[in-house]
Amino acid sequence: MTETAGGHITARIRASANGMGVDEFMQSAAAAYYADAKPFGREGDFITSPEISQMFGEMIAIWCADVWAQAGKPAKIMLAELGPGRGTLMADILRTARNWPDFQAALNIHLVETSPQLRGAQAAALGSTQPVWHDTVDTLPRDAFSLIISNEFFDALPICQLVWQDGTWQERCVIWDDTAGQLCFDLRSLQNAALAAQVPAHIVPIDGDIFEISPACRAIAGILGAHIAQTGGACLAIDYGHARSACGDTLQAVSKHKYAGVLENIGQQDITAHVDFDALATAATKAGAQRWPVITQEKFLNSLGITARAEQLVQKATPQQRGQIPLDLHRLTAPSAMGSLFKAVCWTRTGDNIAPTGFQDQEGV
Numbered sequence: 224m225t226e227t228a229g230g231h232i233t234a235r236i237r238a239s240a241n242g243m244g245v246d247e248f249m250q251s252a253a254a255a256y257y258a259d260a261k262p263f264g265r266e267g268d269f270i271t272s273p274e275i276s277q278m279f280g281e282m283i284a285i286w287c288a289d290v291w292a293q294a295g296k297p298a299k300i301m302l303a304e305l306g307p308g309r310g311t312l313m314a315d316i317l318r319t320a321r322n323w324p325d326f327q328a329a330l331n332i333h334l335v336e337t338s339p340q341l342r343g344a345q346a347a348a349l350g351s352t353q354p355v356w357h358d359t360v361d362t363l364p365r366d367a368f369s370l371i372i373s374n375e376f377f378d379a380l381p382i383c384q385l386v387w388q389d390g391t392w393q394e395r396c397v398i399w400d401d402t403a404g405q406l407c408f409d410l411r412s413l414q415n416a417a418l419a420a421q422v423p424a425h426i427v428p429i430d431g432d433i434f435e436i437s438p439a440c441r442a443i444a445g446i447l448g449a450h451i452a453q454t455g456g457a458c459l460a461i462d463y464g465h466a467r468s469a470c471g472d473t474l475q476a477v478s479k480h481k482y483a484g485v486l487e488n489i490g491q492q493d494i495t496a497h498v499d500f501d502a503l504a505t506a507a508t509k510a511g512a513q514r515w516p517v518i519t520q521e522k523f524l525n526s527l528g529i530t531a532r533a534e535q536l537v538q539k540a541t542p543q544q545r546g547q548i549p550l551d552l553h554r555l556t557a558p559s560a561m562g563s564l565f566k567a568v569c570w571t572r573t574g575d576n577i578a579p580t581g582f583q584d585q586e587g588v
């Protein structure tokens with residue numbers, strides 16, 4: 224099925240007069256890829272934090288319960304996860320929530336997921352809990368205090384690549400090279416001219432510089448900003464990316480835990496881009512929310528006590544598991560592993576007296 228999808232995308236590019244924008248290419252390739260439920264985990268193409276260790280979900284559960292407690296323990300919570308993959312993170316959160324019966328009782332679970340196959344995996348992971356699925360964030364209910372979380376969701380959303388050439392922004396696109404008999408990158412005039420005005424003022428490009436803009440990320444962050452401004456609560460996004468907008472080509476493909484050519488095996492490898500956290504937080508702020516500084520995954524997890532939790536798990540572990548726990552902790556928090564490239568950002572409702580753990584007294588990065 225995915226092979227056919229790849230062939231179909233290539234055929235569309237060959238038939239187009241001026242190529243396919245990077246955004247459309249990414250969207251088509253990602254849709255074909257996520258239609259398959261197998262990509263995640265140690266056996267799949269890549270492994271995400273919740274799949275590495277239960278400690279990740281436990282820390283997010285603590286973070287959520289703390290925001291809820293600071294807000295005066297409202298009786299009803301809309302807890303939503305965006306792009307839940309195999310459902311591991313939400314399953315760990317719900318298991319941890321049993322420690323706080325009032326919190327657990329208040330939860331209503333909503334999942335934003337487009338892939339029918341992954342919805343099936345999520346249903347299986349959540350057992351007797353019956354979530355409500357949504358195709359987009361627009362339909363998340365706004366009738367209750369809301370906690371909206373995501374891990375590696377925004378990196379999967381399409382980006383446009385603006386390329387500075389001869390004093391103007393052009394756009395990177397994918398074309399069919401007849402001589403080479405393969406797909407390759409090319410430049411064309413910017414199809415959505417309004418994007419040029421969205422490049423921040425501190426960017427001073429030289430010829431060939433690439434500036435990435437994800438209209439999809441910005442639009443979703445705006446909707447989630449307006450959501451939290453209306454309901455109270457918090458939105459938390461964890462992903463890999465940069466805290467401050469900068470030039471650079473971050474489009475990447477990963478297959479079987481290795482980087483691969485972006486234009487190869489279309490629809491059969493994970494295609495993503497680094498997240499521009501500043502752009503996300505700015506969009507949420509414009510929609511009325513209060514942003515907190517962007518922090519590293521290391522700071523985030525450490526502020527929630529992941530080291531103490533790892534020690535506790537080691538005490539209870541079998542001899543076989545005992546060696547694995549410190550390795551998992553290292554992978555999640557060490558700057559040389561996922562601790563520094565991965566970052567967290569959150570926003571709350573302006574005026575609410577909430578200081579989210581990890582973000583409240585940080586300088587940011």
Ligand code: SAH
Binds near residue numbers: 273308312359373380
């Ligand atoms: N959060 C999971 C999975 C990350 S992969 C983890 O950490 O393991 C990205 C997830 O986002 C997948 O579940 C994918 O199907 C979903 N996704 C990608 N694009 C989406 C979109 N536009 N709308 C909703 N879900 C999307």
